[in-house]
Amino acid sequence: MSINYAILGILSYKSYTGYDIKKIIQDSTFMYWSGNNNQIYKSLIELLDEDLVTSEIQHQESSPSKKIYTITDKGLIKLKNWILSEPSLPEFKNMFLVQMAWSDSLSSEELNELLAKYENDIKTQIIMQKEKRVRDAFKPNRTTREFRLWDLIYDNIISSYENELIWIQKVKRMLISTEGGE
Amino acid sequence: MSINYAILGILSYKSYTGYDIKKIIQDSTFMYWSGNNNQIYKSLIELLDEDLVTSEIQHQESSPSKKIYTITDKGLIKLKNWILSEPSLPEFKNMFLVQMAWSDSLSSEELNELLAKYENDIKTQIIMQKEKRVRDAFKPNRTTREFRLWDLIYDNIISSYENELIWIQKVKRMLISTEGGE
DNA sequence: GGTGTCATGTAAACAGTTACATGATTTT
DNA sequence: AAAATCATGTAACTGTTTACATGACACC
Incomplete structure (x- = not known):
């Protein structure tokens, strides 16, 4: 899924929770996915499975627990390889x-x-x-x-x-x- | 499905088979769907169910039989209402x-x-x-x-x-x- | 007291792609 | 002899959206 690269990119900037990533994507125009829960949380599970990110649980008093995702070296390499790969053409759907x-x-x-x-x-x-x-x-x-x-x-x-x-x-x-x- | 309107539009021009419609959509840039069989034939079944089109089987010697789809009056009304409806914004996915x-x-x-x-x-x-x-x-x-x-x-x-x-x-x-x- | 934000996740539905299957004819 | 075109259709998979579910706190 191409959204995986968008998420890897965001995590290459800073560690974030799924909720943070969701908001970043929803607020972005060029990261054009809707950024609904299903997409984000499923993507993060995939990225974890491939060891491209790690997650750390942070408990908070009087707030739900967070899972903070951090990109791994393997993730950084995968991201860089993708950035260097053949660009795809824009899709104009009108x-x-x-x-x-x-x-x-x-x-x-x-x-x-x-x-x-x-x-x-x-x-x-x-x-x-x-x-x-x-x-x-x-x-x-x-x-x-x-x-x-x-x-x-x-x-x-x-x-x-x-x-x-x-x-x-x-x-x-x-x-x-x-x-x-x- | 929005492709249904694209198909209704094509049929408002002339009666065609599913195979014809498939090729028209595949060759078109602005009708941006891939135009694979699944999309076209499923769409046509839907349009038939809603009485927006009718189909007529044409047997041919030494070629597979054709199903020629023709738009109905109901289909023409539905198409015109859609054309008059609020346009949607272009999607730039890059x-x-x-x-x-x-x-x-x-x-x-x-x-x-x-x-x-x-x-x-x-x-x-x-x-x-x-x-x-x-x-x-x-x-x-x-x-x-x-x-x-x-x-x-x-x-x-x-x-x-x-x-x-x-x-x-x-x-x-x-x-x-x-x-x-x- | 209702709405909004924080934070996670799942279920169901819909949309879209790739590939399979058939079988004859035409083109290379 | 192989590949492409005509013509229909289905199966399996992937991707995306909408909605549901929980629970605490903050704001109006």
Whole structure:
């Protein structure tokens, strides 16, 4: 499971509990998994079985016990090998394109409304992602280079949405400019 | 299942067999499902159960029998309602960003190599997607507007990859310009 | 007194992929 | 002679989501 590498990465930064990891993944845009319990706790069991992480139980008064996971040397090697491995291509899954593919059955008004809704949703996303960039708590910053790498990851996400915005605005222009034409 | 709407859309264009639909989806970039048998044939059974499509068996000499699926009025209504419904946001799933997040553990050379590989893969994709745009067989074109809509879908895919290329080139510049710095 | 956070985990359902199975015809 | 295409379908597995379950504390 690819989420295992995301978790190994997080643990290479610092030791965490499953609950911590869950929150980090849920709050992250680029670590795109939902981060539900089932995924995280199952992953951690797998990583333990493969000796890529160890766990230490920490009892607390008046709070549930924690299991703190720490990456092993074997885990660090596995992580580095994966980082060095062939990158995979981004997956663009956009149900809106499927909707658009058959939207010639709509009237101009209906189609314009649909496009406007999508444009609005994208604009909202851009604002949200820009806020996230400023507010996010989990942002490794051990070296100047690491800080820049993480900054560029935020750039990627924001520019993806901005590119989508430019595209949908082009779509609107192209369809309005030819309305009723031919 | 969202693929059901993609199939309804295809059948709103023309009646097809499961095998035809499978090939259309496999060849399409924006209909992003793998289009394996299990998905298609299961979907078609569901659509039949809900009376959104009907099937007609066509026997052929010296070839396996076909089941030709045709959309019903109920199916057309269901499709139109879905097209008019709230669009969902695009999903950008990019494992490369996760790789990059922890790549400060690499040397400059290793990192540059990783970035170069990704840049190359993206460039290849752009060429492939531009070829697909020209060569694709399945491209509804019943009205000028429909032709334009499909053209804009191709634009979306290509511009997504082009945006990714611009981004990775920026990443290279940003990291090289500060190499060894601070 | 209800909701939210901390912290672990499991059960059931749904979605998706890979591989298997059949059998004829066509292409290399 | 082998591989690919046409055409249907199933089995087994993997991955993902939603919901359930527990229990204490903090906040409103």
